[in-house]
Amino acid sequence: MHWNRFLLTASLIFSVFLQAPEVSSQTTPIVYKKRYAMGTVFELVAYGDSAERTSSAIDQALDEVVRLDNVMSNFKPQSDLSRMNREAHFHAVRIPTDLYQVIETSLAYSRLSEGEFDVSVGPVVDLWKAALAGGATPTAAQLAQARSCIGYEKIELIAPDQIEFHSDCMRLDLGSIGKGYAVDRALAILRSNGIERAYIDAGGSTIYGLGTPPDRDGWLVHLRDPSNRLDPQVKLISNSVSTSEQTAASTLAGDAPGHIVVPGSGKPLSSRYAVSVTAKSATTSDALSTTLLLLGPEKGSTLVSRLKGVTAIWVSADGQKTIAGSETNIVVRNSGAQAAAASVDHVALPKEKKD
Amino acid sequence: MLLRSCACLLSLLAWLDVAPAAGKLLLRITAGPLPPANSIGVNEVVLQWPVRDAASLATLRALGFHVFLEAGSNDLVAAANAAEGANLAGVIVEHTGSDAAANRETFRATKATHPKLLFRLLISGGKQPQMRGRLVVDRGGILQVSSPSSQPWLDTNLAVVRLAETFRPDEKPALYDFHWDLSDAVHKEHGPSVNEYALAISEADAIRADVIVDVPESLQKALVANQPTAWTLWNQVKQYIAFSPAAEDGMRPIANMGIVTCDDQTNFEAVNLLARHNLTFETLGPQDLNAERLNRWNALAVFCAARNPEIGLFNDFAKNGGMVVVVNQRGDYPWHSAPPARQDEHSATFTVGSGEIVELREPVIDPEAFARDLRRLIGAERSALSLWNSLTTLVTGYRQESTGETTINVINYADLPDNVQVQIKGRFRSVQLETPEVGCCVALQSVERGGFTEFTIPRLVVAARVHLKSADIGPAMR
Numbered sequence: 001m002h003w004n005r006f007l008l009t010a011s012l013i014f015s016v017f018l019q020a021p022e023v024s025s026q027t028t029p030i031v032y033k034k035r036y037a038m039g040t041v042f043e044l045v046a047y048g049d050s051a052e053r054t055s056s057a058i059d060q061a062l063d064e065v066v067r068l069d070n071v072m073s074n075f076k077p078q079s080d081l082s083r084m085n086r087e088a089h090f091h092a093v094r095i096p097t098d099l100y101q102v103i104e105t106s107l108a109y110s111r112l113s114e115g116e117f118d119v120s121v122g123p124v125v126d127l128w129k130a131a132l133a134g135g136a137t138p139t140a141a142q143l144a145q146a147r148s149c150i151g152y153e154k155i156e157l158i159a160p161d162q163i164e165f166h167s168d169c170m171r172l173d174l175g176s177i178g179k180g181y182a183v184d185r186a187l188a189i190l191r192s193n194g195i196e197r198a199y200i201d202a203g204g205s206t207i208y209g210l211g212t213p214p215d216r217d218g219w220l221v222h223l224r225d226p227s228n229r230l231d232p233q234v235k236l237i238s239n240s241v242s243t244s245e246q247t248a249a250s251t252l253a254g255d256a257p258g259h260i261v262v263p264g265s266g267k268p269l270s271s272r273y274a275v276s277v278t279a280k281s282a283t284t285s286d287a288l289s290t291t292l293l294l295l296g297p298e299k300g301s302t303l304v305s306r307l308k309g310v311t312a313i314w315v316s317a318d319g320q321k322t323i324a325g326s327e328t329n330i331v332v333r334n335s336g337a338q339a340a341a342a343s344v345d346h347v348a349l350p351k352e353k354k355d
Numbered sequence: 356m357l358l359r360s361c362a363c364l365l366s367l368l369a370w371l372d373v374a375p376a377a378g379k380l381l382l383r384i385t386a387g388p389l390p391p392a393n394s395i396g397v398n399e400v401v402l403q404w405p406v407r408d409a410a411s412l413a414t415l416r417a418l419g420f421h422v423f424l425e426a427g428s429n430d431l432v433a434a435a436n437a438a439e440g441a442n443l444a445g446v447i448v449e450h451t452g453s454d455a456a457a458n459r460e461t462f463r464a465t466k467a468t469h470p471k472l473l474f475r476l477l478i479s480g481g482k483q484p485q486m487r488g489r490l491v492v493d494r495g496g497i498l499q500v501s502s503p504s505s506q507p508w509l510d511t512n513l514a515v516v517r518l519a520e521t522f523r524p525d526e527k528p529a530l531y532d533f534h535w536d537l538s539d540a541v542h543k544e545h546g547p548s549v550n551e552y553a554l555a556i557s558e559a560d561a562i563r564a565d566v567i568v569d570v571p572e573s574l575q576k577a578l579v580a581n582q583p584t585a586w587t588l589w590n591q592v593k594q595y596i597a598f599s600p601a602a603e604d605g606m607r608p609i610a611n612m613g614i615v616t617c618d619d620q621t622n623f624e625a626v627n628l629l630a631r632h633n634l635t636f637e638t639l640g641p642q643d644l645n646a647e648r649l650n651r652w653n654a655l656a657v658f659c660a661a662r663n664p665e666i667g668l669f670n671d672f673a674k675n676g677g678m679v680v681v682v683n684q685r686g687d688y689p690w691h692s693a694p695p696a697r698q699d700e701h702s703a704t705f706t707v708g709s710g711e712i713v714e715l716r717e718p719v720i721d722p723e724a725f726a727r728d729l730r731r732l733i734g735a736e737r738s739a740l741s742l743w744n745s746l747t748t749l750v751t752g753y754r755q756e757s758t759g760e761t762t763i764n765v766i767n768y769a770d771l772p773d774n775v776q777v778q779i780k781g782r783f784r785s786v787q788l789e790t791p792e793v794g795c796c797v798a799l800q801s802v803e804r805g806g807f808t809e810f811t812i813p814r815l816v817v818a819a820r821v822h823l824k825s826a827d828i829g830p831a832m833r
Contacts, residue, residue, distance in 0.1 A: 029540035034488045036747050036769035041508045043488045051540035066771065075744055132731065204489055248721070251701035252680065252713055252728040 028197075028214050031055045035062040037069040038179050040203030046190060047197040047214060057193035061186035061200075068185060071098050072178045074122065074171070084163060085171045092156075092164040100161050102174055102181050102283075109177075109287045110152035113303065117291040118263040122173035123149040125261050128268055132247070132259065145169075147266040180206050180242060180286025187282070205243055206286045209236030223330070224274040227319035231333040234278055239309075239329075242285035244293040245274035262294060269294060273314045278329055280309045288312070297322035377528030378560035378599045381423065381567045386411050389570075390578050392419035396593040401425050401447055401567050404434035412441045425477070425567075427451035428458045435469045445473030447530065447567070477567070478519040480623075481531035484558040485510050485551070486747050486768045508747050509768040514627040516564040518619035521638040532567035546571045549588055550770055550817065553595040553791075557818030560599035561751045561764035563608075598791035598818060606762065609752030611739035611780075612636040612654040615644060615665075622658040622682075625719045628726040629656075633750050634733070635740050641665055653737045654678045656729065661686070674708030678732060683718045735778075736805070743776040748815070750777065759825025765812055772814040782826035783808050789820040796822060 029051040034043040042065050048054030073079040080096050087093045095103075109117040123146040127138035138146075149169035156164045174181075179202040187208055190198050198210040199219055209219030218235030224243045225232055234241055246269050247258040258268035275293045279285040288310065292300040297314040301324035304312050311325025313332075323330055381399040382389075386407040392398050400415055404426040415422050421444035426434035428451045435446050446465075450458040466474045487508045512531055519529040533555070535547050552568065559566035577585035614629070614636050616622050629636055639648065641659045649655070649672050661669065661684060669679045670689050690712050695703040705712045713732070719725045735741065740752045740763070747769035754761045761783070767773055782803055787796035799821065801810040812819050 031541055032490065032539040033541075034486060036486055036508060036771060039746065041486060041488050043490050045490060051544065055541045199490075201489060248724055250728045250731070251717070251720075251724065252715060253702075253704075253732055 033058045037065045043201040045199045061189040065182045068182045072174050074173050088165045089168050092162040113291045116294040118152045119172045120150045121263045122171045124266045143266045176290040177287045180282040183282035208240040208282050223276040226317040229319045234330045240282040240285040241278045242289035243276045244289035272316045275314045277312045377563040379565040383567050383569045396596045435465050447475050449477040475530050476526045478531045480515040481533040483533045484554050513562045513630040522619045529564040549591040552592040553817045556595045594791045606753035610635045610637040613652045614638045615657045617659040624722045628722040632726040657681045673710035673712050676709040679712040682715045739780050761823040763821040765819045767815045775812040775815045778809045783823040784826045785824040787822045
C-alpha cells in the first residue's frame with residue numbers, strides 16, 4: 001500500500017523471473033533500460049527495428065512511470081496523493097485524472113472483495129511498518145485508533161475529479177495497485193510508439209509481456225514457489241502477472257511483523273501461501289494479487305471464478321497448490337517425482353494443465 | 356628507498372587500522388595513445404600484458420602517464436621484466452590458478468627482484484556499480500535471469516573491498532576493477548554514460564579504494580581525434596575525477612558493528628547484503644578481536660568458529676550492553692548457564708547482563724532476510740549512521756578520532772536525483788555539503804534529536820560529501 005522502503009521489502013519475495021528466450025538478436029535490436037520509481041526498479045526490455053527509436057520509446061515509458069510516482073507517492077510530501085491525504089478530511093479536493101482513476105478502480109476491487117482489498121488501510125500498515133523497521137510492536141490502543149481511521153466506504157469520489165474523506169484520520173496508500181497502473185501506462189506509451197514486443201518488470205511483483213519475443217510463442221515467467229518443488233510457470237502474451245506473499249518470519253528474532261495487514265483485524269496476515277495472478281491488465285493483476293492472498297485459496301477461487309480473463313495460483317511452503325481461473329495459462333512444470341509429496345488441496349475451474 | 360618508505364607507511368596504516376588515502380582512478384586501455392594526462396585528468400593507465408603495441412608504452416609515458424602492466428600470476432615475472440625494461444611505473448597482478456601459496460611466493464619474490472616497480476594486487480570479485488535490476492541482457496542478446504535477491508537496489512563493491520582489506524592488509528588501499536555491461540544495443544553503440552563513469556569513480560572514493568575503469572577503444576580513439584561528443588562526455592566525467600581527491604589520512608570508518616569472519620569468501624553474500632543495507636560495519640578475523648576493538652561497536656556478528664578467549668570477549672561485550680549474533684556455531688558457551696529468553700527452531704536468544712546473545716542455529720540461507728533482521732535487532736537507536744528512504748543510496752562515514760571531525764560520503768546509484776535523509780549519532784556544530792556540481796561547501800540545516808543529528812542532502816545527483824565538525828569529542832557508538 002506504499003512504495004516506500006517498507007513495501008519494497010516485499011519485492012524480494014516476488015521471485016518471478018524470466019526464462020531466457022533465445023532470440024534472433026542479430027537481426028532485431030534489443031534495448032534494455034531501468035529506472036528507480038515507486039520504491040522499486042522498473043525494467044523495460046523491448047525489441048524494435050531501430051535501437052534509437054526503441055530507446056526513445058522506453059525513455060518515454062519510464063518518464064511516465066516517474067511522473068506517476070510524483071502523483072501517487074505517499075512518501076513524497078509534494079505528491080498529489082500526499083496533498084490529498086492532508087486536505088481531503090476537510091473538504092472535497094480536486095485530484096489529477098490518474099489518481100482519480102486509480103482510486104475509482106481501487107474502490108471497485110474493495111467492493112468486489114467485500115473490503116479485503118482496501119487502500120485506506122495505510123494508518124494500520126504504518127504502525128506495523130515502524131515495528132518492522134525496529135520500532136515497538138503497536139499496542140492494542142494504537143491499533144484500535146488506527147483501525148477507526150480506515151474503511152473504503154468512507155471515501156467519496158465526486159465525478160469527474162474530486163474526492164472527500166468521511167474520516168478525520170484517513171490516509172490512502174496505493175502501493176497495492178499503483179505499480180500495476182504505472183505498468184499499464186508505460187505499456188500504452190510503448191504501443192503508441194509502435195513497439196510490439198516488450199517486457200515490463202516492476203520490481204518483480206508485476207510483470208507485463210507485450211506480444212512475444214522473436215522466435216518464441218510467449219514470455220515464459222517462472223512464478224514464485226515457496227516450496228521450491230513445483231516450478232509454476234506462465235507464458236505471457238500481451239497480459240500481466242502479479243505476485244504477492246507475506247514477509248517471511250525472522251529467523252533471528254522470532255516472528256517479524258509482516259507488510260500485508262488484514263484490514264478487518266488490523267494485524268499482519270499470517271499466510272503460508274504465495275499467490276500469482278494473471279490478467280489482461282497490470283492494474284487488475286496487481287490489485288488482485290494482494291486481495292487473493294488475503295482471501296486465501298478457497299474464498300479466492302470463488303472470486304476468481306467470477307472474473308473474466310483472470311487466473312490465479314496459490315502455492316504453499318509445503319508444496320500445496322491451488323489453481324483457479326477461466327484460462328489455463330498457468331502450468332506446473334515439476335508435477336512429477338519432486339512434486340509427488342505435494343498434494344493439490346483445491347482446484348477450481350478449469351483444472352490445472354500438466355505437461 | 357621511497358618505495359620502502361611507502362611500504363612502511365602502508366604497514367603502519369594497516370596496523371593503525373585507519374583508512375589511507377585512496378579513491379584513485381586508473382584507466383585501462385587496450386593500446387595506442389591517449390590525449391595528454393593533464394587533459395584527461397588521470398595519471399595512471401593500465402595495459403594488459405603482453406602489450407599489442409610496445410611502442411605505445413613510451414608514447415604514453417611521454418604524454419605524462421604512469422603506466423602499469425597488468426598480468427596474471429603466471430605472467431608476472433615476464434610482465435615485471437618488461438615493465439622495468441620500459442621504465443614503467445609498475446605491475447598490477449591478479450592472482451590466477453588455484454595455488455594461493457605459490458602465487459604469494461611468486462608475488463613476493465618478483466617484488467623483491469624489481470624494487471623500482473610498484474606492485475599492486477588486483478582483488479577479484481569487483482562488479483560494475485549500478486542500480487541493481489533483475490534482468491540481464493547478455494552479449495548474445497539473450498535475456499537471462501538475475502538473482503532473485505532484490506532490494507536494496509544497488510550493486511556495490513563495498514563488501515568486496517572491506518573483506519580484501521581485512522585479509523590482505525598489506526595491500527591497502529585495495530585495488531579492484533570491473534567490466535562494463537555493454538550488452539544492449541544502445542550501450543553497444545554509445546558505451547558507458549557519464550553517469551556510469553561518475554558512479555564508478557565516486558564509489559571508489561566513498562569506499563576508499565582504488566579502481567581500474569575500462570576506457571572503450573572507440574572512446575579512446577574519439578578523444579585522440581578530438582571529437583566534440585567524446586570530449587563533452589569526458590569533460591563531464593572529469594568533474595567527478597576532480598571531486599575524488601585522495602581522501603584524508605587518519606580517518607577511521609564509522610561502524611557500530613563488527614563482523615568476525617575467517618575468510619573473504621564463505622560469508623561474502625551475507626556481508627554484501629549488510630553493506631547494501633547500509634549497516635555500518637568493520638570486518639575482522641577472529642585473531643584480531645580484542646576488547647579495544649569491541650569497545651568501538653554495539654553489535655557483533657560472528658561467522659567464525661570461536662575459541663575460548665573470544666567466547667569470553669563475546670560474553671563481556673554482551674554484559675556491557677552489546678548485541679552478539681553467533682551464526683551456525685555449536686558449543687558449550689558460558690551464557691548457556693541460564694535458559695534462553697526466547698527460542699524457536701531457527702534461533703535462541705540469551706540475555707547476558709544488559710545485552711543479548713542470539714545464536715542462529717543454521718547458516719545464513721537468505722542473506723537479504725538476515726540483513727533485514729539484523730537491522731531490526733540493532734534498531735535505529737544503536738545505528739551509528741543511517742539513511743531513510745534510500746534504497747538506491749550507499750553511505751559511508753569516516754571519523755578522525757582525536758577531533759571528532761567526520762566525513763560522510765553518499766552515493767546515489769539510481770539515475771535520478773534524490774533527496775537523501777541522513778541520521779548520524781552525535782552532536783555536530785557544523786554540517787557542510789560538498790558536491791561535484793556545486794563544490795565545497797554549502798551549509799546544511801540539521802536538527803538534533805535523541806542524541807542524533809539529522810539532515811537532508813537535497814537533490815543528490817551521484818555523489819556528495821558532508822563534512823561535520825563535532826560538538827563532542829570521543830567515541831559515541833554505544
